[in-house]
Amino acid sequence: MSYPKDLLSSRAIVRPGKFALIPPEGLVNNVIPGFENCQVSILTSPKIGASFAHYLVTMEKGGNVAGFGEEGVESFVYCIKGDVEAGTEDEKYQLTTGGYLYCPPDKKMFLQNKGDQSTQLVLYKQKFVPLDGTKKPWTVAGNVNEMEERLYEDMHNVTILDLLPTDLAFDMNMHILTFDPPGSHPFVETHVQEHGAYLLSGEGIYNLDNEWIPVKKNDYIWFGPFVPQAVYAVGKEKLSYVYSKDCNRDVVL
Structure with missing residues (x-):
């Protein structure tokens, strides 16, 4: 670390209870x-x-x-x-x-x-x-x-890996989602599940609560429940991230 060479600034965006984009520069x-x-x-x-x-x-x-x-x-x-x-x-x-x-x-x-x-x-x-x-x-x-990717939602330029068994014994899973530019989600998702995603490669424009935000390798994103979300991959490199998902359980009242 040393004295700053320019005005202090950050790409971080934090919306408590909704979502957060955490770039590596501020960790x-x-x-x-x-x-x-x-x-x-x-x-x-x-x-x-x-x-x-x-x-x-x-x-x-x-x-x-x-x-x-x-x-x-x-x-x-x-x-x-x-x-x-x-x-x-x-x-x-x-x-x-x-x-x-x-x-x-x-x-x-x-x-x-x-x-x-x-x-x-x-x-x-x-x-x-x-x-x-x-x-x-x-x-x-x-x-x-050592795993074989499968197509995500039948799209030829988007693939997914399931890292944990799809078994009711597990209340969570981890996945790796990969987009070949200009791949994207098939629609803007709005769901009860939370995600925590670490970007392994590439760049994209992410819709987080209907804000379109640039993201790139080494960024981290937290998605709260029911927050609209989707991404377009951009640039020359595949956009890939490992992310968590809660699953296989009913809502507790």
């Missing part, structure tokens, strides 16, 4: 117990109206996260780039770029960077909503580079 480092040799930025939390928490984590050499999550809380990690050992107390997985791990609410997540290079991760947690009469969710690990 700050948070000190969180259990995170060692890590730079941690909290991207969203219940303070803004979200029902979950999202983090951007850079693990330096020797970085360690000891027991992420709390009782009744499920967690998820996606490896943006690098190499990290991830797991629970009794299961270990080596995640490389595109790798991910989901830990059910009865298991805490452990992360360790044993390599010489830093590793960048997106980390997520939310309270689990159990469903009577169904089996409990289980640990899931994988790598998107």
Whole structure:
């Protein structure tokens, strides 16, 4: 860091309870117990109206996260780039770029960077909503580079990956949505589900609560419930983002 070279400005847009666009330039480092040799930025939390928490984590050499999550809380990690050992107390997985791990609410997540290079991760947690009469969710690990994309809404230039099983045992999913310019959503969505999205590549013009806003790689977007949303991909590179979604549960009154 140093003295500013121009007038202070930001692309960040925050509408508590509705949506937020968080660009990387304004992120700050948070000190969180259990995170060692890590730079941690909290991207969203219940303070803004979200029902979950999202983090951007850079693990330096020797970085360690000891027991992420709390009782009744499920967690998820996606490896943006690098190499990290991830797991629970009794299961270990080596995640490389595109790798991910989901830990059910009865298991805490452990992360360790044993390599010489830093590793960048997106980390997520939310309270689990159990469903009577169904089996409990289980640990899931994988790598998107080993998965086959499917067309999104039968559009040839938009694809989606489902990172978790489409099973009622799970009350959430993680997806990667990818648009070949000038791909777009088929319509402006308005729904009860929340999303937290980290942009992995490309550029776009996003409709957030009927404001058309430029977005690009490394931006983070939180979408509140019932906020109109859709995107057009622009530029030369594919627009791709990994995002969360609550699902498989009825409304609680």
